[in-house]
Amino acid sequence: MKIQPDRMDVQAITAHGPGWVAVDHRQFTESLVLSSDGFLQRWNCDRFEDINAGHFTALAEHDCELVIFGSGNRLRFVHPQWTAALLERRIGIETMDTAAACRTYNVLAGEGRKVVAALIVEPPA
Numbered sequence: 001m002k003i004q005p006d007r008m009d010v011q012a013i014t015a016h017g018p019g020w021v022a023v024d025h026r027q028f029t030e031s032l033v034l035s036s037d038g039f040l041q042r043w044n045c046d047r048f049e050d051i052n053a054g055h056f057t058a059l060a061e062h063d064c065e066l067v068i069f070g071s072g073n074r075l076r077f078v079h080p081q082w083t084a085a086l087l088e089r090r091i092g093i094e095t096m097d098t099a100a101a102c103r104t105y106n107v108l109a110g111e112g113r114k115v116v117a118a119l120i121v122e123p124p125a
Contacts, residue, residue, distance in 0.1 A: 010036045010109045013102040013117070018073070018124035021102060028121065035062055035116040036109035048072045048120055053082040055118070056093075060085040062116045066092040066108065070101030070119035098122075 011034055015022040020029050023040060031043040039062065045051050048071055056078070059067050067086060071077070075097045086093050096104065098119050105117035 070098030072120040
């Protein structure tokens with residue numbers, strides 16, 4: 001049984017692998033932010049260690065209900081104070097490794113949810 005349509009009407013992550021993510025069949029090897037409303041931009045953090053509160057403050061400017069944070073090749077959490085700007089705007093945040101974040105973004109975007117994926121794309125281990 002299929003649980004997702006063959007074609008989504010929103011921007012989708014069409015593939016991912018170690019060190020890359022493809023958005024609508026366009027491959028990226030750097031960290032990026034994308035949203036179900038069509039926003040796509042490089043995210044200035046090549047490694048998890050580059051993340052700071054400013055990265056999440058910028059994400060709070062998006063008109064969304066949820067941010068999916070892909071923390072790279074493995075699951076890592078940021079300091080809760082760094083996500084305060086999201087919570088102040090009543091935007092939820094979920095943290096998972098980048099591969100899981102790609103899958104979760106597609107499910108939520110395909111359901112018509114207003115979602116942003118902030119993905120750290122690290123080189124293969």
